[in-house]
Amino acid sequence: xxxxxxxxxxxxxxxxxxxxxxxxxxxxxxxxxxxxxxxxxxxxxxxxxxxxxxxxxxxxxxxxxxxxxxxxxxxxxxxxxxxxxxxxxxxxxxxxxxxxxxxxxxxxxxxxxxxxxxxxxxxxxxxxxxxxxxxxxxxxxxxxxxxxxxxxxxxxxxxxxxx
Amino acid sequence: xxxxxxxxxxxxxxxxxxxxxxxxxxxxxxxxxxxxxxxxxxxxxxxxxxxxxxxxxxxxxxxxxxxxxxxxxxxxxxxxxxxxxxxxxxxxxxxxxxxxxxxxxxxxxxxxxxxxxxxxxxxxxxxxxxxxxxxxxxxxxxxxxxxxxxxxxxxxxxxxxxxxxxxxxxxxxxxxxxxxxxxxxxxxxxxxxxxxxxxxxxxxxxxxxxxxxxxxxxxxxxxxxxxxxxxxxxxxxxxxxxxxxxxxxxxxxxxxxxxxxxxxxxxxxxxxxxxxxxxxxxxxxxxxxxxxxxxxxxxxxxxxxxxxxxxxxxxxxxxxxxxxxxxxxxxxxxxxxxxxxxxxxxxxxxxxxxxxxxxxxxxxxxxxxxxxxxxxxxx
Numbered sequence: 001x002x003x004x005x006x007x008x009x010x011x012x013x014x015x016x017x018x019x020x021x022x023x024x025x026x027x028x029x030x031x032x033x034x035x036x037x038x039x040x041x042x043x044x045x046x047x048x049x050x051x052x053x054x055x056x057x058x059x060x061x062x063x064x065x066x067x068x069x070x071x072x073x074x075x076x077x078x079x080x081x082x083x084x085x086x087x088x089x090x091x092x093x094x095x096x097x098x099x100x101x102x103x104x105x106x107x108x109x110x111x112x113x114x115x116x117x118x119x120x121x122x123x124x125x126x127x128x129x130x131x132x133x134x135x136x137x138x139x140x141x142x143x144x145x146x147x148x149x150x151x152x153x154x155x156x157x158x159x160x161x162x163x
Numbered sequence: 164x165x166x167x168x169x170x171x172x173x174x175x176x177x178x179x180x181x182x183x184x185x186x187x188x189x190x191x192x193x194x195x196x197x198x199x200x201x202x203x204x205x206x207x208x209x210x211x212x213x214x215x216x217x218x219x220x221x222x223x224x225x226x227x228x229x230x231x232x233x234x235x236x237x238x239x240x241x242x243x244x245x246x247x248x249x250x251x252x253x254x255x256x257x258x259x260x261x262x263x264x265x266x267x268x269x270x271x272x273x274x275x276x277x278x279x280x281x282x283x284x285x286x287x288x289x290x291x292x293x294x295x296x297x298x299x300x301x302x303x304x305x306x307x308x309x310x311x312x313x314x315x316x317x318x319x320x321x322x323x324x325x326x327x328x329x330x331x332x333x334x335x336x337x338x339x340x341x342x343x344x345x346x347x348x349x350x351x352x353x354x355x356x357x358x359x360x361x362x363x364x365x366x367x368x369x370x371x372x373x374x375x376x377x378x379x380x381x382x383x384x385x386x387x388x389x390x391x392x393x394x395x396x397x398x399x400x401x402x403x404x405x406x407x408x409x410x411x412x413x414x415x416x417x418x419x420x421x422x423x424x425x426x427x428x429x430x431x432x433x434x435x436x437x438x439x440x441x442x443x444x445x446x447x448x449x450x451x452x453x454x455x456x457x458x459x460x461x462x463x464x465x466x467x468x469x470x471x472x473x474x475x476x477x478x479x480x481x482x483x484x485x486x487x488x489x490x491x492x493x494x495x496x497x498x499x500x501x502x503x504x505x506x507x508x509x510x511x512x513x514x515x516x517x518x519x520x521x522x523x524x525x526x527x528x529x530x531x532x533x534x535x536x537x538x539x540x541x542x
Binding site: 005006007008009010011012013014016017019020021023024025027028029030031032033035036039 | 228249287288306307312314315316317318319321322325326329332333336337339340343344347358361362365379382383384386387391413415416418419420423
């Protein structure tokens with residue numbers, strides 16, 4: 001094998017390799033590895049943020065479900081309350097109406113009583129006037145007949161008492 | 164995941180490594196040589212000569228390094244891309260084109276450079292006068308004869324290839340880095356292709372082996388060795404100029420990478436790592452044995468890295484070239500469909516091995532660093 005002089009290749013390999021290494025390290029490996037690492041980090045970040053977004057979405061859905069459930073419950077409660085209120089109001093108004101009616105009836109009764117009393121009084125006064133008139137007429141007619149007169153008065157008064 | 168990858172890699176490596184070693188244990192002793200009319204340029208400029216085709220020589224020429232980039236032969240003349248030769252001689256720095264050697268590799272052509280005569284023998288440049296004094300054995304293994312040759316810092320074929328790959332890769336990654344600034348969305352185009360690899364290195368190599376706390380600071384190193392080895396492995400598989408160099412199958416190259424991993428590991432070693440090496444949890448009487456063993460253990464890890472990458476890539480190149488050489492050895496076109504099919508198969512397999520070896524080098528580097536920075540609860 002023609003290996004020529006060993007020092008030639010050893011010398012040049014050392015020089016070239018070291019220069020090549022230093023140049024590549026500065027101009028190639030640093031930017032390339034940096035870019036690769038940066039991209040990997042950005043991919044990881046993107047994946048992590050996607051995951052967190054997914055989780056948030058899940059939470060949001062759960063929240064929505066919960067809120068919906070709550071709303072449904074509230075609606076049910078409200079409906080129930082409204083129904084109760086309606087029932088109560090109906091009951092109340094019924095009761096009130098009854099009371100009112102009763103009071104009106106009572107008032108009517110009192111009024112009727114009063115009217116009746118008034119009427120009775122009127123009647124009495126009329127009767128008394130009538131009686132007086134009758135008595136007058138009787139007196140005028142039967143003033144001669146004392147017996148008849150007394151009898152008549154007695155009869156009349158008996159009639160009045162019946163009323 | 165890691166286990167199954169290791170298993171696949173082990174099987175593949177066992178397959179790839181075991182094939183060539185049967186025939187390649189001693190290439191020089193039994194070189195397959197068949198008379199073949201290869202017209203070669205004679206260094207002295209004389210007439211054409213008949214040269215034997217030697218598969219060993221062809222393979223050795225390819226998997227080794229060279230001072231010039233041979234593109235093709237045209238009418239018997241090689242078309243060559245000459246690379247600069249940079250020498251630290253006794254008289255100081257000398258820079259000249261490798262054209263001056265006129266393709267000579269047998270120390271027959273003298274190059275006179277400022278009064279110093281230089282020769283090239285098997286791609287190693289010597290001082291001409293000192294070269295004469297060497298024995299044949301020393302000449303053949305001249306890479307370490309520092310007394311007889313100048314220090315050589317030439318831009319060889321492998322260095323050229325490495326420069327090219329580093330520049331191209333730097334530009335590609337610069338474009339990728341820019342695209343991230345403009346485009347904050349999912350990556351497109353070349354960034355989309357490379358980003359999975361970057362994240363693979365991060366998530367499957369660095370994180371599990373170094374640990375979540377400290378992996379980030381080693382990421383640039385791991386990414387750099389991963390892509391540097393992978394791309395250079397692939398460049399070695401492309402069979403034409405300006406590619407086809409066997410850079411990652413060169414043991415000096417893998418030595419430097421493994422050495423850097425060793426340095427990184429050693430410098431990041433924490434108290435527990437050193438404590439385990441210098442005061443292992445054994446009776447004190449065993450320290451004279453255990454401490455050297457631990458220190459050898461520190462060295463064998465990067466050594467294994469160096470050998471593994473070198474052997475895998477070189478073996479792949481040798482197999483492919485051996486299969487192609489079969490056509491020339493048998494001197495018949497009838498072999499070419501078979502060897503072509505095998506070469507195609509091997510090339511596809513080598514593309515897998517190219518990625519696997521880059522992965523395994525990076526993985527083991529991360530593992531060693533992880534061992535050095537690990538904080539145990541026990542002990």
